[in-house]
Amino acid sequence: NAGVTQTPKFQVLKTGQSMTLQCAQDMNHEYMSWYRQDPGMGLRLIHYSVGAGITDQGEVPNGYNVSRSTTEDFPLRLLSAAPSQTSVYFCASSGAGDEKLFFGSGTQLSVL
């Protein structure tokens, strides 16, 4: 029973590099979202999706892209990494008509 799976768990990037954080869920959830967790700031919503082919921006979308080609997958792309993007990233999903979020285990990203 995998739930929400995030890869990688840890990543170190140099400024300007690009990468994709992977997120997959096996619960057939319609809603998926990406949050970043920073000390003293809680979790902030980056992007979210209400279904395949539909995405929208959250509170802090700049520097990140997303796409949702399937119900299961919701990758987060950093186009040109900056030190301000050093954070812990969480992917989450929820089913239709339910506000309960299921979280992945997180990706700890450092940008040097």
Added chain:
Amino acid sequence: AQRVTQPEKLLSVFKGAPVELKCNYSYSGSPELFWYVQYSRQRLQLLLRHISRESIKGFTADLNKGETSFHLKKPFAQEEDSAMYYCALSGRGGTSYGKLTFGQGTILTVHP
């Protein structure tokens, strides 16, 4: 704009003592409120939500619309309650699914 405030970054109590984690919110409509918890080396998970009116692991939380608060309480804290606690808010239904606004988080430490 919706906002969630957790005024205490750190909270320390002794085992068996009562504990209250504070949460205040601002939202123009009728919100759904949640408490999420992250134990050491575990995923962020839902602890309870106000619409369920349930007690989980001895914790309760009452939505006070007059004071716009949703404080989390437990009469007798246990060492295993030590964790990071997040209060979160969502607008009811529709396009709000999967989009939560989180507070800054409170680290609870229960000493033996």
